[in-house]
Amino acid sequence: MNRRVAASWFASLLAACALQAAALAGTLVVNSNASDPAPRAAWQALVERFQRENPDVDVRLNVTDHESYKRQIRNWLTGAPPDVVFWFAGNRMRQFVAPGLLADVSALYTPAVRAQLHPSALELVSDGGRAWGVPYTWYPVGLYYRRDLMSAPATWNDLLAACERLRARGLEPIAIGTKDLWPAAAWFDYLDLRLNGQPFHLRLLEGDIPWTDARVRSVFAHWRELIDRDCFARHHASATWQEAQALVYQGKSAFSLMGHYVVAQMPRDVLPRMDFAPFPMLRSGFERDEEAPVNSLHIPERAKNRADAMRFLAFVLRADVQEELNRATLQIPVNLQARPADDRFVQAGRAHLAGAARLSQYFDRDAREDFAQTALNGFQEFMLHPERLDAILETLEQARRRLRR
Amino acid sequence: MSKPAGASAASTLALLAPATVLFATFVLHPIADNVWLSLHDWDGAGAKSWVGLGNYRELAGDRTFAIALANNLRWLLLYALAPPLGLTLALLLCRTARGMRLVRSLFFMPFVISQVVVGLMFAWFFNGRFGLFDHLLRAAGLAPAALLEGDQAIYGLVLAGLWPQVAYCMILYLTGIATLRADLVEAARLDGAGGWALLRHVVLPQLRPVHFIAVMVCTVSALRSFDLVMVMTGGGPHRSSSVLASYLYEQVFTSGRYGYGAALATVLLALMSGIIVTLLWRLLRAERR
Numbered sequence: 001m002n003r004r005v006a007a008s009w010f011a012s013l014l015a016a017c018a019l020q021a022a023a024l025a026g027t028l029v030v031n032s033n034a035s036d037p038a039p040r041a042a043w044q045a046l047v048e049r050f051q052r053e054n055p056d057v058d059v060r061l062n063v064t065d066h067e068s069y070k071r072q073i074r075n076w077l078t079g080a081p082p083d084v085v086f087w088f089a090g091n092r093m094r095q096f097v098a099p100g101l102l103a104d105v106s107a108l109y110t111p112a113v114r115a116q117l118h119p120s121a122l123e124l125v126s127d128g129g130r131a132w133g134v135p136y137t138w139y140p141v142g143l144y145y146r147r148d149l150m151s152a153p154a155t156w157n158d159l160l161a162a163c164e165r166l167r168a169r170g171l172e173p174i175a176i177g178t179k180d181l182w183p184a185a186a187w188f189d190y191l192d193l194r195l196n197g198q199p200f201h202l203r204l205l206e207g208d209i210p211w212t213d214a215r216v217r218s219v220f221a222h223w224r225e226l227i228d229r230d231c232f233a234r235h236h237a238s239a240t241w242q243e244a245q246a247l248v249y250q251g252k253s254a255f256s257l258m259g260h261y262v263v264a265q266m267p268r269d270v271l272p273r274m275d276f277a278p279f280p281m282l283r284s285g286f287e288r289d290e291e292a293p294v295n296s297l298h299i300p301e302r303a304k305n306r307a308d309a310m311r312f313l314a315f316v317l318r319a320d321v322q323e324e325l326n327r328a329t330l331q332i333p334v335n336l337q338a339r340p341a342d343d344r345f346v347q348a349g350r351a352h353l354a355g356a357a358r359l360s361q362y363f364d365r366d367a368r369e370d371f372a373q374t375a376l377n378g379f380q381e382f383m384l385h386p387e388r389l390d391a392i393l394e395t396l397e398q399a400r401r402r403l404r405r
Numbered sequence: 406m407s408k409p410a411g412a413s414a415a416s417t418l419a420l421l422a423p424a425t426v427l428f429a430t431f432v433l434h435p436i437a438d439n440v441w442l443s444l445h446d447w448d449g450a451g452a453k454s455w456v457g458l459g460n461y462r463e464l465a466g467d468r469t470f471a472i473a474l475a476n477n478l479r480w481l482l483l484y485a486l487a488p489p490l491g492l493t494l495a496l497l498l499c500r501t502a503r504g505m506r507l508v509r510s511l512f513f514m515p516f517v518i519s520q521v522v523v524g525l526m527f528a529w530f531f532n533g534r535f536g537l538f539d540h541l542l543r544a545a546g547l548a549p550a551a552l553l554e555g556d557q558a559i560y561g562l563v564l565a566g567l568w569p570q571v572a573y574c575m576i577l578y579l580t581g582i583a584t585l586r587a588d589l590v591e592a593a594r595l596d597g598a599g600g601w602a603l604l605r606h607v608v609l610p611q612l613r614p615v616h617f618i619a620v621m622v623c624t625v626s627a628l629r630s631f632d633l634v635m636v637m638t639g640g641g642p643h644r645s646s647s648v649l650a651s652y653l654y655e656q657v658f659t660s661g662r663y664g665y666g667a668a669l670a671t672v673l674l675a676l677m678s679g680i681i682v683t684l685l686w687r688l689l690r691a692e693r694r
Binding site for chain 1: 448449450451452468528532533534551553554555638639641642643644655656658659660661662
């Protein structure tokens with residue numbers, strides 16, 4: 001009897017393999033990291049729409065949770081790659097472009113398509129004058145603040161004054177949780193963008209400028225003004241960003257420097273009292289450069305079905321498709337002709353990004369991974385021990401020199 | 406009944422083969438592969454480039470490596486407290502009284518709980534904002550510690566780890582005490598040996614195999630500590646509570662430095678093997694005597 005069971009099991013296995021081989025003919029394999037419920041459903045709907053428009057293509061959408069995805073993508077790209085992968089623009093993309101793991105998709109960016117995009121958006125998915133991916137969503141980073149506790153600060157002095165007022169009322173003005181390190185990097189990014197501008201910022205993160213430079217020191221000097229005034233929430237080193245946001249919703253803190261994703265988790269009763277403001281300007285007459293983390297799609301160089309993959313990427317660039325996707329996820333479409341969802345945070349974010357002079361990503365997406373990790377640890381140490389600045393900068397400078405080798 | 410020597414050697418080989426193949430495939434090969442990888446620079450995506458002992462040279466000047474190594478040694482030293490504490494508990498709980506089974510189960514419970522849960526509980530216990538630990542300190546008129554937020558965070562981690570570790574040692578000793586030879590204890594009593602002398606000269610020598618197991622288990626768990634670090638601090642603040650295992654994980658999976666991570670793994674392996682071989686050697690020598 002056992003043998004019969006084994007035989008029938010084996011037969012069904014063979015049948016399954018045969019089926020799979022048959023399905024591979026016009027199959028487009030898409031590996032996605034959109035594992036949260038809303039984006040997952042939105043992408044499922046988009047894939048169905050793509051199949052209605054392209055009945056000859058059979059899309060297989062594999063969803064992996066975002067943390068495992070980060071660890072697995074290297075194996076996919078170097079082993080048996082899917083036809084389309086979800087990933088991030090900036091250095092995160094370039095680290096796969098350099099060893100030749102991603103396909104050139106410049107052909108998608110016709111003048112007509114280009115006219116629909118922010119010029120900086122194309123720059124973020126380009127390297128060496130060619131495009132390597134398609135941006136589908138991006139979001140602003142800025143001050144999400146309680147309008148019943150403060151008003152939007154326009155200048156550095158406004159920000160310092162707001163801190164002092166809030167402090168006097170017994171609040172911990174700025175909510176931040178640095179247990180996962182990256183929330184501290186947003187402060188570095190913005191101070192550097194506002195004091196030195198995006199071109200300097202990107203060159204610094206690429207490793208072209210020493211970390212002992214006076215302009216870098218000026219960033220830390222401004223940061224220290226906030227630390228010395230006790231503006232940041234206490235115990236931030238053991239708090240996650242979600243735990244820190246709770247302080248804002250409880251009215252114990254007044255604002256935080258965060259991305260658009262915080263809106264989705266704001267409690268309903270607090271939502272009407274929350275508002276968005278750009279990071280204040282630090283120098284008059286300076287251009288407004290902003291952070292705009294971009295999520296994007298790419299085609300592995302060794303994808304089997306590149307033709308259909310290009311069709312899928314062209315589809316995702318379309319204004320009407322980005323509109324449907326970002327309305328469902330309450331995110332901001334990169335295609336400027338896509339109408340944003342009817343939501344004040346989405347609309348404020350869209351206007352904020354459309355009006356920016358130049359764009360950057362997060363520190364840990366613009367800098368190489370190993371350097372970013374060292375820097376992020378340095379930022380957290382600086383927030384806890386500002387007096388150790390010299391030693392921290394020396395560590396960063398050593399890491400930069402290793403980067404340049 | 407005796408078999409020809411050739412057949413017996415052949416059957417010995419045949420019987421050893423499956424285990425040998427498995428051991429070679431799943432233990433020896435990965436180790437060799439890891440050592441090979443540690444001689445390269447590799448970001449996990451591009452081509453590997455040969456750097457010889459470059460990764461090891463970099464380790465020598467890496468401040469975080471020194472911190473992680475020191476933390477592993479601190480962990481090791483403090484875990485040496487677990488066997489005596491476990492023995493003390495076992496001696497207190499070995500008598501038969503009403504409800505003793507329940508009390509023993511309660512003391513053993515920490516070992517049954519998953520390390521991740523232990524880590525979460527202690528992270529909250531030590532939390533500087535709402536943790537019970539700081540409330541107790543304040544109630545006692547002391548300054549709050551916010552233990553996990555400063556350079557001393559490693560001690561918070563080891564304390565959390567000691568809780569289940571002591572429970573495990575206690576169980577080991579309880580089983581050891583159950584197998585003590587009653588006649589020897591009886592004879593010692595008749596000879597007038599009381600509490601301390603009885604413990605030192607009659608009970609402890611009989612528990613020698615248990616001492617060995619307890620020390621061995623504590624050593625291994627101290628060196629491979631990882632889950633508590635990841636759950637409670639992630640190695641922070643600013644890597645100050647990193648141990649070798651968490652630092653190598655960070656280097657490989659967050660920083661994408663596969664070769665450097667492999668070099669860290671090799672050092673950890675060498676450290677572990679060195680300590681364990683020394684312990685085993687001492688045990689074998691003691692048994693031979």
